[in-house]
Amino acid sequence: AQKVTQAQTEISVVEKEDVTLDCVYETRDTTYYLFWYKQPPSGELVFLIRRNSFDEQNEISGRYSWNFQKSTSSFNFTITASQVVDSAVYFCALSNLISNDYKLSFGAGTTVTVRA
Amino acid sequence: DTEVTQTPKHLVMGMTNKKSLKCEQHMGHRAMYWYKQKAKKPPELMFVYSYEKLSINESVPSRFSPECPNSSLLNLHLHALQPEDSALYLCASSHVRDSLSTEQYFGPGTRLTVT
Numbered sequence: 205a206q207k208v209t210q211a212q213t214e215i216s217v218v219e220k221e222d223v224t225l226d227c228v229y230e231t232r233d234t235t236y237y238l239f240w241y242k243q244p245p246s247g248e249l250v251f252l253i254r255r256n257s258f259d260e261q262n263e264i265s266g267r268y269s270w271n272f273q274k275s276t277s278s279f280n281f282t283i284t285a286s287q288v289v290d291s292a293v294y295f296c297a298l299s300n301l302i303s304n305d306y307k308l309s310f311g312a313g314t315t316v317t318v319r320a
Numbered sequence: 321d322t323e324v325t326q327t328p329k330h331l332v333m334g335m336t337n338k339k340s341l342k343c344e345q346h347m348g349h350r351a352m353y354w355y356k357q358k359a360k361k362p363p364e365l366m367f368v369y370s371y372e373k374l375s376i377n378e379s380v381p382s383r384f385s386p387e388c389p390n391s392s393l394l395n396l397h398l399h400a401l402q403p404e405d406s407a408l409y410l411c412a413s414s415h416v417r418d419s420l421s422t423e424q425y426f427g428p429g430t431r432l433t434v435t
C-alpha cells in the first residue's frame with residue numbers, strides 16, 4: 205500500500221517570504237517516482253517535478269527547490285521569494301516504478317496563499 | 321508541445337441527458353487517463369487507457385463510459401448522471417510504463433454540474 209501525507213492544509217505568506225511544503229510518503233516498494241503538481245484556481249494540474257527513488261540529488265529550478273530524503277521518506281518543496289502567482293494548491297504524489305500500475309497516489313494537497 | 325486540451329470547459333446537464341467530454345493530446349503519449357476531482361480534494365483516478373485499450377477501471381459506475389478512438393483522443397460519455405457526479409473532470413496523458421518519463425500531463429478540466 206502507498207500513502208502520501210501532506211500535513212499542512214493551508215499556508216499563508218506575504219510576498220517575498222519563503223514557503224516550504226512538506227511531503228511524507230509510505231511505500232513498500234524499493235523503486236518509485238515522486239512528483240509535485242501545482243493546481244492554480246483555473247483548475248489545471250501543472251507538472252513541476254519528477255524524482256526517481258534511486259536519485260537523491262536535490263534540485264533547484266528558478267525559485268523552486270526540492271529536498272528528497274529517502275532516510276526520512278520525505279520530498280519537501282520550497283518556494284523562495286514567493287509571488288502572488290504562486291497561490292495555488294500543491295499536490296505531492298507517488299507512483300510505483302516496477303509494476304504495470306499507472307496509479308498516482310496523491311496527498312491531500314496544501315493550499316498556498318501569497319498576499320501582496 | 322506539452323498540452324492536453326479538453327472540451328467543453330463547463331457543462332450543465334440534467335439527470336436524463338446524454339453528453340460527452342472530449343480530450344486531445346499531441347505529445348505522442350500512449351497512456352491517457354480520466355480523473356474526477358471534488359472541491360478541496362485530490363484527483364481520483366477513474367480510467368486508464370494504454371495503447372488505446374482500457375487497462376484500469378476503478379469500479380466506476382456504468383453511467384460513465386470511456387472511449388479511446390485513437391492515440392490522441394479520449395472521450396467520456398455521460399448518461400443518467402446524479403447530482404453527486406458534479407465535479408471537475410480532468411484528462412491526463414503520459415508515456416507508457418516502460419518509459420522512464422511517466423509524469424502525467426493534465427488538461428484544464430471540464431467543470432460538470434448535474435441538475
